[in-house]
Amino acid sequence: xxxxxxxxxxxxxxxxxxxxLGFTLLYLSFIVLIPLAAAFLKTxxxxxxxxxxxxxxxxxxxxxxxxxxxxxxxxxxxxxFGLLVAWVLxxxxxxxxxxxxxxxxxxxxxxxxxxxxxxxxxxxGNGWIGRFLPFKVSFTxxxxxxxxxxxxxxxxxxxxxxxxxxxxxxxxxxxxxxxxTRAQTIVRVxxxxxxxxLLTGFALAFARALGEYGxxxxxxxxxxxVSEITPLLIITKLEQYDYAGxxxxxxxxxxxxxxxxxxxxxxQAWTRARQGR
Amino acid sequence: MHxxxxxxxxxxxxxxxxxxxxxxxxxxxVRWSLIGVALSxxxxxxxxxxxxxxxxxxxxxxxxYVAAITDADALxxxxxTLLAAGIAVPLNLVFGLAAAWVIAKFDFRxxxxxxxxxxxxxxxxxxxxxLIYVLVFGLQGWFGEWLRDHDARVIFALPGxxxxxxxxxxxxxxxxxxxxxxxxxxxxxxxxxxxxANGWQILRRVTLPNVRWALLYGVILCNxxxxxxxxxxxxxxxxxxxxxxxxxxxxxxxxxxxxxAAAFAVASLLAGLALVTLVLKFVxxxxxxxxxxx
Numbered sequence: 001x002x003x004x005x006x007x008x009x010x011x012x013x014x015x016x017x018x019x020x021l022g023f024t025l026l027y028l029s030f031i032v033l034i035p036l037a038a039a040f041l042k043t044x045x046x047x048x049x050x051x052x053x054x055x056x057x058x059x060x061x062x063x064x065x066x067x068x069x070x071x072x073x074x075x076x077x078x079x080x081f082g083l084l085v086a087w088v089l090x091x092x093x094x095x096x097x098x099x100x101x102x103x104x105x106x107x108x109x110x111x112x113x114x115x116x117x118x119x120x121x122x123x124x125g126n127g128w129i130g131r132f133l134p135f136k137v138s139f140t141x142x143x144x145x146x147x148x149x150x151x152x153x154x155x156x157x158x159x160x161x162x163x164x165x166x167x168x169x170x171x172x173x174x175x176x177x178x179x180x181t182r183a184q185t186i187v188r189v190x191x192x193x194x195x196x197x198l199l200t201g202f203a204l205a206f207a208r209a210l211g212e213y214g215x216x217x218x219x220x221x222x223x224x225x226v227s228e229i230t231p232l233l234i235i236t237k238l239e240q241y242d243y244a245g246x247x248x249x250x251x252x253x254x255x256x257x258x259x260x261x262x263x264x265x266x267x268q269a270w271t272r273a274r275q276g277r
Numbered sequence: 278m279h280x281x282x283x284x285x286x287x288x289x290x291x292x293x294x295x296x297x298x299x300x301x302x303x304x305x306x307v308r309w310s311l312i313g314v315a316l317s318x319x320x321x322x323x324x325x326x327x328x329x330x331x332x333x334x335x336x337x338x339x340x341x342y343v344a345a346i347t348d349a350d351a352l353x354x355x356x357x358t359l360l361a362a363g364i365a366v367p368l369n370l371v372f373g374l375a376a377a378w379v380i381a382k383f384d385f386r387x388x389x390x391x392x393x394x395x396x397x398x399x400x401x402x403x404x405x406x407x408l409i410y411v412l413v414f415g416l417q418g419w420f421g422e423w424l425r426d427h428d429a430r431v432i433f434a435l436p437g438x439x440x441x442x443x444x445x446x447x448x449x450x451x452x453x454x455x456x457x458x459x460x461x462x463x464x465x466x467x468x469x470x471x472x473x474a475n476g477w478q479i480l481r482r483v484t485l486p487n488v489r490w491a492l493l494y495g496v497i498l499c500n501x502x503x504x505x506x507x508x509x510x511x512x513x514x515x516x517x518x519x520x521x522x523x524x525x526x527x528x529x530x531x532x533x534x535x536x537x538a539a540a541f542a543v544a545s546l547l548a549g550l551a552l553v554t555l556v557l558k559f560v561x562x563x564x565x566x567x568x569x570x571x
Contacts, residue, residue, distance in 0.1 A: 007385040014466050015476035017383050020375040024391070027372045031443055032397055035409035038419065042412050081318045088315040092308050100316070102559045106323050108498070109551035109558075111505025113525040114544040117532050118326040121333060121541075128329060129321065150322050172301040182303065211402025214507035214525070218532065231404040235512065238408065243417055250405045257400040265393065 039254065042247040054248045063230040066141055070229075071209035074148035079202040082156025083194070089157070090164040104158070107151050112214025119147055120219040139221030144229060147215040152205030159201035160194055163271070167193060196271040203267060207260040211253065330548045333541035345531075345539035346546060353519045354527035354543070360435070361510075361523060362503035365442040369499055370492070373450025378484070381458030382466065392455070398447040406444045407512025410437055433515030438523065441509035446499045453495035457488055457569075490565040497561065501554040505547055 004017045043051060054060070088094075089101050107115065123130040123137035123146055130137055137143050167190065175185040213231040220227045230253060237246035303311070335342055345351060376395060380388060398406065412418050414431035424431060431437045465487070469479045485492070507525040514521045522530065524547055531540035 007387065009384045009386065012383055012463070013470050014382050014463060014479070015470070016480075017379060017385075020378045021385075024372065024376045024379055027375075028391075028394060031440070031447060032394065035413050035444075036397075036401070038412040039405070039409050081315070084311060085315045085319065088312050091302075092312055094312050094316075098559075100319065102555050103323060103327075104319070105555055105558065106327060106551065109501045109505075109554040110327070111507060111525050111544075111547045111551070113507040113528050114330060114505070114547050114551075115326065117528065117540060117544060118330050118333075121537070122326055122329055128325060146322075150326070153322060169301055176301060185301075207400055211400075211405070212508075213402065213404045213511075218529075231402050231508065234402075234404050234408060238411065238512065241417075243412065243415075246408060247412065250402075250408055253402055254405060257402070261393070261396070261400040 036254070039247050039250055042244060043251045046244050046248060050244075051248050054245050055252050059224055059228070060230070060233060060249060062225045063228050063233045066144060066227065067210060067230045070141060070144040070148050071206050071212075073145050074152055074209050075202050075206035077149050078152045078156050078205045079198060082153065082201060082205075083160055083198060086157045086160040086164055090161060105154050107153050112151065112212070113218070115150055116147060116215040116218035119143075119150060119215065123219065138219050139227070141220075141227050143219035143221065144216050144227060147219050148209040148212060151212055151215055152209050155205040155208065156198065156201030159197045159204065159271075163194055163197040193274065196267060196274050200264060200267040200271055203260060203264045207257060207264065210256060210260070327548060330541055330544050333537065334545035336541075337538040341538050342542045342545075345536075345542035348539070350519045350522065351524075351527060351539075351543055354522045354524045355546070357435070357438070357522065358504050358524045361438050361442050362500055364439045365446060365503050366496060366500050368443055369446055370450050370496060372447075373452075373454055373495060374480075374492075376451045377454035377458050377488075378480075380455050381461075382463050395448050395451050398444050401444075403445055403506065403508030404512060406509040407441050410440050410444075410513055414440075432513050433517065433521060435521070437513035438510050438521065441513045442503050442506055445506050445509050446502045449499035449502065450492065450495035453491045453498070454488055457491045458484070460569075461487055490561050490568060494558065494561045494565060497554055497557050501551065504550060 002018050003021050007021070008017065046054070085104065089097065089104075120138050120143070121127050123133070123143060125131065125136065125138070127138070135142070137146055171189055171193075172185050175189045176182075180188070211231060213229070213235075216229050217232055220229060220232075222228050222232060230249060234246045234249050234253075237243075237249065302308075376391075379385070380392065411432055413420060414424060414437065415421050416425065416432075418432075420431075431440070465483050466479050469483045474482065505525060506523075507529075510523055511526060511529075514523065514526055516522060516526060516530070518530070524543060528540050528543050528547075531537075531543065
């Protein structure tokens with residue numbers, strides 16, 4: 001019995017369905033599904049009280065607060081400034097615009113470890129930027145925020161930018177003709193159209209920040225209860241050979257990530273519906 | 278005079294285009310303030326950190342820089358990074374093509390589930406990506422004892438590093454190919470089929486030429502991430518100097534040993550790679566755009 005007979009909704013003259021789907025499923029299973037299942041099965045070896053005790057111990061709770069809090073703050077800042085950057089790149093002309101546009105993707109291309117050491121040096125007490133700040137950034141929770149802002153920066157820009165480019169100027173002209181001031185047009189016409197894309201970008205930046213490790217560990221200082229992120233706690237447990245404990249925390253993070261993934265899929269469907277595609 | 282009998286609004290518009298413009302744009306000072314704020318934000322978080330990498334790398338002079346990147350451990354890290362990316366990227370390229378072929382060219386049950394599953398690795402923390410392979414192949418893991426008895430190593434060795442790299446770069450190529458191949462439809466492939474081409478001929482002569490820029494785009498992004506991955510590789514590598522350290526891990530070790538100039542020297546290689554990636558991405562993006570338009 002072949003896959004094509006069971007799964008295909010419509011007969012196709014094109015060959016290769018069985019082979020390509022077979023390979024896709026096999027590869028997906030070996031690389032992604034089976035190893036991820038290992039995490040859930042490993043956690044299942046723990047009793048419920050042990051699991052609950054592990055994932056709600058004070059040090060772990062403090063790490064959730066920092067990870068979720070800093071990710072949320074960074075995603076909010078990125079939503080605000082990402083919208084502004086996208087707006088400026090689409091609507092205004094200024095020197096070196098195309099180079100700057102291309103550089104927005106830098107956090108996607110720059111390895112996180114490089115970003116980590118660069119930001120740490122920059123925002124430390126005697127760093128180029130740190131020396132002008134009245135408070136400490138490197139080796140404090142605000143350092144975590146800085147690193148997460150860096151890695152999440154392109155998401156909002158790159159989700160809002162195409163929607164803004166497609167936006168018809170006629171809408172704004174119509175609003176102006178009907179007597180709206182520029183501010184009213186922006187708040188009541190443009191922002192509602194951008195809202196789904198803006199939310200999607202925010203959610204993507206937030207999701208990316210939650211799991212981030214490389215750029216954060218250099219700048220955070222990693223003090224237990226103060227500036228220790230959850231992914232680092234997983235590594236610490238692993239280094240103590242506490243596999244079950246590490247996995248229990250990982251499963252909590254995975255659940256959060258999956259919920260976010262589903263919300264993002266929903267948001268993207270909404271964006272497409274709004275754009276009438 | 279006839280001109281004065283022209284309708285008044287039309288005349289006003291002709292005389293002051295700025296009026297019309299004012300309805301759909303912002304005053305000059307608002308424009309420049311917004312540009313200023315946006316660029317300051319980008320400078321603070323992007324441009325200055327990038328510049329700092331190169332300045333710090335050369336701070337102690339060219340001699341220290343060259344010594345740092347030609348050091349035996351650094352060279353072995355470069356080699357391992359190239360090797361791991363050299364295995365992981367082609368694997369994900371083949372997977373991306375296969376997945377895009379089924380998803381874009383056929384209509385089947387469970388397609389949306391498959392699409393979501395392909396994206397799954399993007400939402401998993403890099404640390405967890407490494408951890409799951411430790412659970413499967415580590416000494417305490419499912420195959421740990423079997424591997425030990427057969428004198429094979431996955432964790433703390435090249436296979437583990439490759440697996441972790443494959444996982445974190447899993448969706449890159451598929452993601453670029455699927456939307457483009459969906460948009461292109463199946464007519465050309467069907468025509469080739471009717472004319473007697475077999476599957477491989479269709480793939481080589483029709484599909485691949487149609488998607489070459491998207492494919493290249495996916496490979497560029499996949500490669501950048503593969504060479505720069507830190508968290509996932511850090512969990513499975515074991516940090517054995519000169520053996521299982523990739524470039525990002527080597528940077529971490531140098532940094533933790535307070536060899537800042539050396540750390541930034543190796544980092545500058547990766548930052549250079551990132552810049553090359555961005556340039557290639559820019560060029561390919563324009564090609565892709567031109568092709569989609571035409």
